[in-house]
Amino acid sequence: MVVVLSAMSGETDRLLNLAREMAEDPDPREVDVLLATGEQVTVSLFSMFLRYQGVPAVSLLSHQARIYTDRAYGRARIIGIDTARIREELKKNRVVTVAGFQGVDEVGNITTLGRGGSDTTAVAVAAALKADLCEIYTDVDGVYTTDPRIYSKARKLDKISYDEMLEMASLGAKVLEIRSVGFAKRYSVPLAVRSTFTDAPGTLMTEEDEEMEEIPVSGVALSRNDARVTITRVPDRPGIAVKLFKPVADANIVVDMIIQNTGMDGYTDLTFTVPKGDLKKTLQILGPVAQEIGAQQVSGDQDIAKVSIVGVGMKNHPGIAAKMFETLARENINILMISTSEIKISVVIEDKYGELAVRALHDVFGLENPPPKKR
Amino acid sequence: MVVVLSAMSGETDRLLNLAREMAEDPDPREVDVLLATGEQVTVSLFSMFLRYQGVPAVSLLSHQARIYTDRAYGRARIIGIDTARIREELKKNRVVTVAGFQGVDEVGNITTLGRGGSDTTAVAVAAALKADLCEIYTDVDGVYTTDPRIYSKARKLDKISYDEMLEMASLGAKVLEIRSVGFAKRYSVPLAVRSTFTDAPGTLMTEEDEEMEEIPVSGVALSRNDARVTITRVPDRPGIAVKLFKPVADANIVVDMIIQNTGMDGYTDLTFTVPKGDLKKTLQILGPVAQEIGAQQVSGDQDIAKVSIVGVGMKNHPGIAAKMFETLARENINILMISTSEIKISVVIEDKYGELAVRALHDVFGLENPPPKKR
Numbered sequence: 001m002v003v004v005l006s007a008m009s010g011e012t013d014r015l016l017n018l019a020r021e022m023a024e025d026p027d028p029r030e031v032d033v034l035l036a037t038g039e040q041v042t043v044s045l046f047s048m049f050l051r052y053q054g055v056p057a058v059s060l061l062s063h064q065a066r067i068y069t070d071r072a073y074g075r076a077r078i079i080g081i082d083t084a085r086i087r088e089e090l091k092k093n094r095v096v097t098v099a100g101f102q103g104v105d106e107v108g109n110i111t112t113l114g115r116g117g118s119d120t121t122a123v124a125v126a127a128a129l130k131a132d133l134c135e136i137y138t139d140v141d142g143v144y145t146t147d148p149r150i151y152s153k154a155r156k157l158d159k160i161s162y163d164e165m166l167e168m169a170s171l172g173a174k175v176l177e178i179r180s181v182g183f184a185k186r187y188s189v190p191l192a193v194r195s196t197f198t199d200a201p202g203t204l205m206t207e208e209d210e211e212m213e214e215i216p217v218s219g220v221a222l223s224r225n226d227a228r229v230t231i232t233r234v235p236d237r238p239g240i241a242v243k244l245f246k247p248v249a250d251a252n253i254v255v256d257m258i259i260q261n262t263g264m265d266g267y268t269d270l271t272f273t274v275p276k277g278d279l280k281k282t283l284q285i286l287g288p289v290a291q292e293i294g295a296q297q298v299s300g301d302q303d304i305a306k307v308s309i310v311g312v313g314m315k316n317h318p319g320i321a322a323k324m325f326e327t328l329a330r331e332n333i334n335i336l337m338i339s340t341s342e343i344k345i346s347v348v349i350e351d352k353y354g355e356l357a358v359r360a361l362h363d364v365f366g367l368e369n370p371p372p373k374k375r
Numbered sequence: 376m377v378v379v380l381s382a383m384s385g386e387t388d389r390l391l392n393l394a395r396e397m398a399e400d401p402d403p404r405e406v407d408v409l410l411a412t413g414e415q416v417t418v419s420l421f422s423m424f425l426r427y428q429g430v431p432a433v434s435l436l437s438h439q440a441r442i443y444t445d446r447a448y449g450r451a452r453i454i455g456i457d458t459a460r461i462r463e464e465l466k467k468n469r470v471v472t473v474a475g476f477q478g479v480d481e482v483g484n485i486t487t488l489g490r491g492g493s494d495t496t497a498v499a500v501a502a503a504l505k506a507d508l509c510e511i512y513t514d515v516d517g518v519y520t521t522d523p524r525i526y527s528k529a530r531k532l533d534k535i536s537y538d539e540m541l542e543m544a545s546l547g548a549k550v551l552e553i554r555s556v557g558f559a560k561r562y563s564v565p566l567a568v569r570s571t572f573t574d575a576p577g578t579l580m581t582e583e584d585e586e587m588e589e590i591p592v593s594g595v596a597l598s599r600n601d602a603r604v605t606i607t608r609v610p611d612r613p614g615i616a617v618k619l620f621k622p623v624a625d626a627n628i629v630v631d632m633i634i635q636n637t638g639m640d641g642y643t644d645l646t647f648t649v650p651k652g653d654l655k656k657t658l659q660i661l662g663p664v665a666q667e668i669g670a671q672q673v674s675g676d677q678d679i680a681k682v683s684i685v686g687v688g689m690k691n692h693p694g695i696a697a698k699m700f701e702t703l704a705r706e707n708i709n710i711l712m713i714s715t716s717e718i719k720i721s722v723v724i725e726d727k728y729g730e731l732a733v734r735a736l737h738d739v740f741g742l743e744n745p746p747p748k749k750r
Binding site: 022047107 | 394399400401405409411412415418419420422423424433436438439482484485
């Protein structure tokens with residue numbers, strides 16, 4: 001057994017505050033050296049405790065567990081794990097406790113993987129060891145058909161495909177750090193989410209199977225992280241999109257849904273979403289550009305919500321989108337934008353209708369009922 | 376410039392308390408992993424601060440600075456330093472901040488050097504780099520002729536030889552961790568003790584020179600760490616000393632001064648000192664042994680003090696011991712034990728006379744006056 005631990009609750013913030021007392025914009029390399037102590041404390045304490053309970057245990061830090069990353073301090077990516085030392089300790093029948101969230105670059109500088117990095121460490125170590133199962137113990141007891149705080153009829157899923165989970169995670173279901181799910185999918189690591197506080201079985205993430213494909217919709221997700229930007233009367237010429245989106249991308253702003261209405265009389269309206277926190281910056285960037293290309297106006301709207309239905313079975317079940325739109329229409333909810341993928345349909349609506357939309361869709365797709373067991 | 380840092384005040388104790396919450400007798404390897412975070416925090420914070428002040432800086436932990444030790448967790452000894460990485464950073468004109476107190480063994484396990492270990496790290500790094508000078512910044516501003524809290528006439532020494540400092544340190548002058556002085560002597564590292572809080576020049580430790588040899592006594596030290604054990608009417612036979620001291624040594628108890636009175640009628644009295652904390656254990660061990668060998672009684676006395684005069688000039692100045700004994704006699708202080716080395720004379724006296732003895736000896740050897748400058 002290998003146990004990957006994150007820092008104690010609040011510790012990372014405590015350390016970041018110390019750093020800010022030292023410098024306005026503390027050096028990223030040194031911030032990582034500092035933050036890495038959080039997990040160093042928990043793995044050593046946990047190993048002591050296991051030994052005290054009679055369980056042989058040994059802690060390994062990133063340079064000992066040989067978790068190699070690139071040198072992108074604060075958001076490093078794992079590029080490889082040399083499992084020799086971990087295997088050596090496992091052979092001695094020891095539980096190996098590995099410091100999550102951190103790695104070393106090729107010359108031994110300490111790096112950290114960013115928020116939620118311990119999940120990523122766990123999945124990466126499981127993949128490198130070809131483990132039977134990677135269990136993530138967290139403060140929720142699994143993945144639900146929707147957020148139980150939004151709808152009491154939400155049902156815990158016994159299993160879910162990696163792809164569904166990726167869509168759910170990126171759509172605002174804050175169960176798991178999204179990179180860890182991507183990692184699990186790429187290396188086919190069976191990944192379970194379970195509660196730290198109960199013995200209840202959690203939700204297992206695996207490759208999609210026949211059973212999953214029977215169910216058209218697995219979950220409904222609500223996200224309030226986006227804002228909408230509309231540019232009206234954009235001259236409909238080749239190269240205009242590049243002129244608009246290149247400076248936004250250069251500012252590291254991630255544009256999500258993009259809608260371009262059919263142009264009339266040589267003009268078109270462009271609408272897209274950006275993270276709420278980037279709205280102001282986006283408008284500042286696009287104001288001059290819009291003027292330059294002769295567009296009419298750039299405006300932003302923060303009062304939007306994105307509601308999505310997700311399911312691998314969607315591919316084989318026609319009419320899911322129609323059913324979704326029909327349901328929203330029946331509730332008098334106006335759809336502002338639509339975007340679809342093979343296993344997901346997202347709509348942007350007015351913020352105030354978010355919860356209503358989730359509940360209506362949860363009902364119409366019968367998500368409160370467990371799927372029939374196949375024999 | 377290389378800066379070696381210790382943990383923040385109180386941090387090591389805070390971490391040790393966490394460890395004790397986990398286990399009654401926490402695993403030494405894991406305790407070292409835990410404690411090493413103390414210095415990891417300070418080197419990263421200090422490097423951020425230096426960079427913020429416009430000084431290029433980089434922190435190095437023990438596995439990065441390549442400070443190799445044996446595997447004696449909690450009291451490891453440095454066995455070598457590979458300075459390649461430190462030199463590489465120095466070549467980039469960076470201040471290198473090295474985590475003190477810690478090392479790695481040959482397979483990368485984290486070790487710590489014990490209390491005061493950061494001083495040892497500093498001297499070891501200075502020796503490995505063949506540095507011009509190693510300055511220890513501490514809460515005192517130098518080495519004094521005696522403890523200024525005991526005698527207000529105590530004078531700060533401009534310089535002192537390694538050997539004198541070793542005697543002073545082992546006799547209770549808590550300025551520097553004794554291993555660091557031994558290291559400095561072995562590798563001829565000029566070592567200065569200075570205050571963290573003032574710009575006053577401190578005390579420089581070097582090889583002894585002619586000037587030092589002119590002064591018979593450099594300092595007077597008082598130690599209250601010892602207890603006295605007396606075994607009366609020990610049969611005066613070969614092999615008796617082994618029978619008595621072997622079990623004490625086996626229990627890791629350090630015996631310091633040993634006095635054996637001339638035997639009369641085939642019996643002798645044996646007196647020696649042990650650390651106060653080990654007195655009870657020593658008496659428990661020796662009770663049965665004394666009975667077995669036919670000695671009369673084993674008794675302990677905690678109310679003793681050891682007063683020592685130290686000076687490399689003692690070798691060339693006869694009559695120093697006589698002057699010491701004479702001075703104590705004049706103050707009606709009874710000498711219980713005497714022990715001498717080439718550059719030190721120690722006496723054990725009743726505890727209550729400790730300060731009086733220090734002041735009388737400080738006066739009689741004229742320590743309040745700075746030595747005449749040689750041209």
